[in-house]
Amino acid sequence: MSGDPGRPFLVTGGAGFIGSNIADRLAGEGHGVVIYDSLARPGTERNLAWLQDRHPGAIHPVKADIRNAGELRRAVNESQAVFHMAAQVAVTTSLDDPRDDLEINILGTFNLLEALRTKGDVPLVFASTNKVYGDLADLDFGATDEGYMPLDGDVRRFGIGEHHPLNFHTPYGCSKGAADQYVLDYARSFGVPAAVLRMSCIYGQRQMGTEDQGWVAHFLIRALEGKPITLYGDGHQVRDILDVSDAVGAYLEAWRRIDRIKGRAFNLGGGPANAVSLRMLLDHIGRLIGHSVDVSFADWRAGDQRYFVADTRAAEAALGLGPKMAWREGVAKLAAWLAGERGLRIDAPATDPPQRRQAATW
Template identity: 65%
Template sequence: MIGRDDRPILITGGAGFIGSNLANRLAGSGAEVIVFDALSRPGVERNLAWLKERHGSKITSITADIRDEDEVVRAASDAKAVFHLAAQVAVTTSMVDPREDFEINIRGTVNVLDALRNRTDRVPVIFASTNKVYGDLADLPFETDGNRHSPIGDVAMLGVDESRPLDFHTPYGCSKGAADQYVLDYSRSFGIPSAVFRMSCIYGQRQMGTEDQGWVAHFLIRALEGKPITLYGDGKQVRDILDVSDAVDAYVGALRNIDRVNGRAFNLGGGPANAVSLLQLIDEMRLITGRDVDVGFEDWRPGDQRWYVSNTAAARSALGLADARPWRDGVARLAGWLAQERNLQLTPEPLASAAE
């Protein structure tokens, strides 16, 4: 699918963190790429400039909002495949303005799907969903071991698989969950080849982390700048973190194998080997940066999961994915990139020891 013709591949949200890494991979392999992005997130215009500098005419950009149906139709009119990553991405924002969250995540997704439904050929769409479709996992019995929460039983060793019932919490969970289901149903109802990735926490280069989204990069930026970090909850909540290069492998693999994975949803994250609590990550950051980090605590935020780890066996099997990059190595690499990008000093001795 990637190399059969010279028509472009459309990436909505293509100037964002995952989108720019995906665009870089595709353009680097010779594909023509359309980057569709509203450029509303601070810093993403630098990602777009970076893509154009690296790949020149392989990158075409459309600055537009995913809610603009006419612009979406225009962008998708000649695409041979679509990666739909454009979204409102923060639970906190959805609590402040649930209507905008709905408009971007549900209406925007239907705009993409209908643009493809109304074409005469069948164009694949790969969608970025979220682990939040599984709710807060409060039904799992938990125990606390030192600085991390863990569920009791086999799920702690294996992670959450795709048989877990959907349970949308918060407007963000509802909007992304509904979009997830629309993508899968357009495969059933209209024959649009599709795959969905229910992602855990992705981190890596080109991530402009904020307190609301992209927390691994946000924590590192605060540490490098010598600023305190606020944790919401007790800091013992656990996530399986995945380097963006591994996420891009999955997205490219889904397109290459779309006939085989059509209509399927996959959990995508670092898996049990890369499950880390917020407090554990901060301890590692102290080693990487050679700096102490002041930490403060606030109340839990709505819908926050005490623990979420992906069972990635289905994705690894279907897409032939390699083992994920070990999280300590990946976080050290991100710290180095952020320090260079922001002209900040990174202590070299702790970095070398932390990456071993």
């Protein structure tokens, strides 16, 4: 791996959900961590305080915006490796303010890449998204008891692979997709030791989910508080969800193996074994909390994918990833954590009917 092992790690967006979990893992392994975060998102100040309490002396906060090229360059110059998690993360927000979305996701990433190009040997692992593949309208889907499923047998068995054509939809898809491609090209054109992880739905502790982003935690929070949940579309959309502990493991392995994987992009998600429809997840949440969840429906959102399940074989092979946490177990753990944060207790057992996948009508 590249970089100076005596220097701290830089985690942009390090007080966010995934960033704080990466920082926690690194600090727990004895590394110093620079948390570069504007602290604009609700919950980030609390996450930063949690990190500082858990790792006294190891966490070094820099309150700054990713668009501040000078401050970012100074942070890069002091770092041995960078995990770039800072971003505007919501499709809805990108539609409301596309300029801000562009400046944060494209210009912010460009600022980071330029700093890395000048530094020369500092590795970068970039957080991209499955939204770079668009709405997957080129695939045909059928209805099953477990949600939309692709008719193509290989896609149904393995999921969407990295070879699938990129097709950016919505300003968010465009900005993250452009940043994704910039990272790969800086590896190709300038030799920056960088790799890209295109994430599916990551969930877990320290996720302060909202209706616009972090939907697994959002569903749980609303259910625990006895509030209704709105599903956009018909609720049969399928996603592969991945516990944040497994995602963090992938990021750290990408850094450790950066000399072998630089210039490559990998799909990172729960894979077919952790594919779940929105309705299935709500049923599971109802069993966890001991009563059904109040649900209403609204129109489909722009660029929404009826199905996205990552083909994780390339990431597993290149990064040496082990078994993933089963989604029912992970969601139950998140529910318990969120309940504890609110002074609540969950007594209902997390039981589910046997899985089945067969043709159905809705």
